[in-house]
Amino acid sequence: MSDPLTQVVGLLRPSAAFSKLVVAGGAWAVRRSEAGRPFYCAVLDGSCRLSIAGQEPTTLESGDFVLVPAACDFATSSLEPPPVGVEAERAETSPGVFRLGSQDDPPDVRMLVGHCAFGSDDANLLVSLLPQLVHVRGEGRLTTLVELMNEESRGDRPGRDAVLGRLLEVLLIEALRSTMGSAPPPGLLRGLADDRIAVALRQMHARPTRAWTVVELAREAALSRSTFFERFRREVGVAPMRYLLDWRMALAKDLLRRERAGMGQVAEQVGYSSASTFSVAFARHVGMPPILYARGQRTG
The missing domain is CATH 1.10.10.60 (Homeodomain-like)
Structure with a gap:
């Protein structure tokens, strides 16, 4: 029989918008108010904090992966964030690599961060079947997939967009099915569990x-x-x-x-x-x- 999760992800038509390596130290925060763009993050080293409107802040540690299928109002920050309204120093130190916080502070987190897009005009309906937040710990395959996406996005090889699209589909499926052993909110994953x-x-x-x-x-x-x-x-x-x-x-x-x-x-x-x-x-x-x-x- 058909696999509902594979079909839903396929109909979403995900495409990779961008991916970058972020190195941060000291007191820093990046706040975003997006129009529902999917956000993902894989923490390579160290720790940081993720805050999503309406939810308790989540501490992310080395080996963690996070997916927010429709991120509208969220922030990533140091464990002790600066006051609201204080912007962190930000610099692109090399193509696709960004440094946040004071350059004088030693780095306390390295993470791969990306946004993607859903091409389906039914995205709101399909995303409503998924959890608002996917937080997975200790799944090395997710980090590997994000690393592959980051590497592919940096190059300009033939078939780049097709490869990124396929990697993103696999990443989404892997992340979503990793939550099925927990207690997801009502939706497709909970039904399949x-x-x-x-x-x-x-x-x-x-x-x-x-x-x-x-x-x-x-x-x-x-x-x-x-x-x-x-x-x-x-x-x-x-x-x-x-x-x-x-x-x-x-x-x-x-x-x-x-x-x-x-x-x-x-x-x-x-x-x-x-x-x-x-x-x-x-x-x-x-x-x-x-x-x-x-x-x-x-x-x-």
């Missing part, structure tokens, strides 16, 4: 064309209808049929963007019996008919 709910999720992703009902999905999960419905909503955060509708529409958008298929073909591939039924559902969900959506994607 539940053996019964995971069966239903995999079935929906593997066979989105089937006319699924809650009763049939409950049977696949070996649960009663009421138990399945409540358990799915508790673990995934939405009702089963809502999840299925959102997933079908995400697939439909991807098909309309990538392929010059007729409405009947797209409708069939996402589980609708006719082009007209699909068109009505798509317009209600997206706010415009699929033919207009497709035209905008091809001319945008």
Whole structure:
């Protein structure tokens, strides 16, 4: 059966925006207010602090990896940050290498930092299925992947963008599945960590064309209808049929963007019996008919 996590990351269409090595010492802080750009960081040596609006500050140590799928208001700083409003000294000491804090202070942290972008216009929906913060300790493969991305981004070899895109997909999947042994918030990862709910999720992703009902999905999960419905909503955060509708529409958008298929073909591939039924559902969900959506994607 299809792997939901792989499919979601693939539909996000991640691309690497930039990656850099940061060396910092003394009292320093870098504050960002971004429009939801994904942020990741791998601490190579030392320690620092990550503060995200609405959450308790997190201490990052050597070997830690952090992913914030939609970072809007956050800061990285020394363990004892300077007062708010005080800007840290910043200098690019060599291409892609930045020094923060006073040059007279010995470095107390080295980290690889990067931002990426999601090309999907369904990114908000897909990101809502993921944790707000992924913090992984002691997974050397994540640091290795970030190092490979940093090295690739510094070069200008043929296929650079394709390699970065693939490395980023692997990085995201590796980071996200590393959290499944913990207690993630309601969403896809928490649903996949539940053996019964995971069966239903995999079935929906593997066979989105089937006319699924809650009763049939409950049977696949070996649960009663009421138990399945409540358990799915508790673990995934939405009702089963809502999840299925959102997933079908995400697939439909991807098909309309990538392929010059007729409405009947797209409708069939996402589980609708006719082009007209699909068109009505798509317009209600997206706010415009699929033919207009497709035209905008091809001319945008």
